[in-house]
Amino acid sequence: MDWLQCIKDFFNNQSVSAFVGAFSAFALVVLNDRRRDGRKVKNLCAEIEMSLAHAKSKLESVRSNRTLMREHNRVMAAPILAFNTALIRQLTAEVLSHLTLHQRRAIDALCYTMEATDEILEEAYHMAKGFSGPSDTPNESLLLTGFLSNTAMLS
Numbered sequence: 108m109d110w111l112q113c114i115k116d117f118f119n120n121q122s123v124s125a126f127v128g129a130f131s132a133f134a135l136v137v138l139n140d141r142r143r144d145g146r147k148v149k150n151l152c153a154e155i156e157m158s159l160a161h162a163k164s165k166l167e168s169v170r171s172n173r174t175l176m177r178e179h180n181r182v183m184a185a186p187i188l189a190f191n192t193a194l195i196r197q198l199t200a201e202v203l204s205h206l207t208l209h210q211r212r213a214i215d216a217l218c219y220t221m222e223a224t225d226e227i228l229e230e231a232y233h234m235a236k237g238f239s240g241p242s243d244t245p246n247e248s249l250l251l252t253g254f255l256s257n258t259a260m261l262s
């Protein structure tokens with residue numbers, strides 16, 4: 108019975124109670140941060156999957172535009188939605204400690220490729236806008252050849 112009284116007195120101390128309360132609060136904060144970071148990693152994966160869907164639709168748009176040019180001699184000038192690489196980079200920075208070096212390199216390479224693709228598509232859009240107006244450029248066939256080679260790189 109003497110041990111029981113010693114344990115009771117130990118936990119009845121205000122310092123011990125304050126320590127147990129502070130430790131419990133710390134544990135809750137750590138668990139909540141891990142849960143939140145896990146959700147951010149899932150959001151990062153979902154955003155990369157969304158970019159894959161965007162890439163497939165962009166490829167389909169480029170192929171249909173190329174077919175329209177080759178078979179119907181028409182140019183469709185329409186802007187194509189850009190990838191959201193800023194969000195991917197932000198989510199990556201927030202969960203950097205949960206990613207391996209290989210994953211970080213892969214995400215960086217994906218963002219670089221997506222940004223380069225957006226630049227090529229933007230350039231192709233501006234070229235296509237030039238073709239949609241009146242035909243007063245003497246080098247239009249040369250420009251069209253360059254335009255077709257830009258779209259061929261994407262498909």
